[in-house]
Amino acid sequence: MTKRIDVNNLNVYYSNFLAVEDVSLAIEPKSVTAFIGPSGCGKSTFLRTLNRMHEVIPGARVEGEVLMDGVNLYEAGVDPVAVRRHVGMVFQRPNPFPTMSIAENVLAGVKLNNKRISRADADDLVESSLRGANLWEEVKDRLDKPGSSLSGGQQQRLCIARAIAIKPDILLMDEPCSALDPISTLAIEDLMQELKDEYTIVIVTHNMQQAARVSDRTAFFNIAGTGKPGKLIEMNDTATMFSTPSEKATEDYISGRFG
Template sequence: MAQRIDVKDVNIYYGDFLAVEGVSMSIEPRSVTAFIGPSGCGKSTFLRTLNRMHEVIPGAYVDGSVLLEGVDLYGPDIDPVAVRRNVGMVFQRPNPFPTMSIKDNVLAGVKLNNRRITKSDADDLVEASLRGANLWNEVKDRLDKPGSGLSGGQQQRLCIARTIAVKPQVVLMDEPCSALDPISTLAIEDLIQELKKDYTIVIVTHNMQQAARVSDKTAFFNIAGTGKPGKLIEMDETATIFSSPTEKATEDYVSGRFG
């Protein structure tokens, strides 16, 4: 299921403005890669290029290549919708569809992709996805109740269940715990460790401790100043980034001297 991502010389634009410049990196399958760096340095913008969500913004585009198991996601014959099916996204704030039941929320992506599914298969998929998101035992007796009735942490796990129901190879998470309390954050972090057994996980986080706890590799992004493009400064094993980084800017950031 999990797949490798190779990024080569990616530049990201909003119209004429170069937002992120010259990023190259490899993201290993069945691992967690964390993107860290100060606000405005392009972490989330770069994350959205990995499933072609960046270009949804009018005038936004990318040059360079993003290879998923050797296939360029920006190739001329590649369907962006198919890319987003293979590379799922979990957003900063939980966003279950408020008028849908818990069950229908899980199945939303499957139905959106026009996959025909029997009631029995649908029930099995809902259970498997909710178990995969470590939510089944909490909601199995109220699957027909609105997803919006769950707590914030449960809603975020419901969104993760919705993401994995379509069986992606990669799961992107854009600050998935920033709106959650500490107990819910711990539940999501534990879940990330479970999910990496089957998926390639990429997470943007402002929380240094979270990056240190959940990720195998960490990429540090920075920006030289307002109006300048964000850049990847260095990427290495997480333990190395936090204990003996190569670049002084990385050391200053992870030690709390700026950011």
């Protein structure tokens, strides 16, 4: 199920503006990889190139290649819709569909692309996905209630359940806890540790402690100044990054001297 990602010399542009410059890195399967860095350093933009979600913004384009188990996601003929079924995503703010019930939210992705699913299979999938997101016990008695009736933390776990219901290979998380309280954050962090047994997880976070707690490897992005492109400064095992980083900028950032 899980796949590795290799990024080679990736540049990301918004029209003519170079947003992220020359990133090369490898993301190991069945691990949690964290992207940290100051605001505007391009870490979220870069994350979105891993499932081609940046293409939602008109004028956004990339140069270079993103290989998923050796297949370039940007090769001619690759359908972004298909890419996104392999690379799921959880967003900064919980975004369950307000017009759908909890169960319908979980099944939303499964029913796409004209797929049909029997009632029994659907019930099983709802339960397994919600269990996978540690939400089942809290919502099993009100699956037909709207997803927006849940608390913020529960909504975010519902979004994770929705993402894993389509059984992706990779799960991208764009600051998944930044809108949540500490208890809900802890729940999501625990969940990540369980999910990495089955999925490759990439998380963008503003919170260095969170990166230190949850990730196996950490990549530090930085930006030289406003209007300059974001760059990958350093990537290493999380323990090494937070104890003996090799770059001065990394050390300054994680010790709180800037950013």
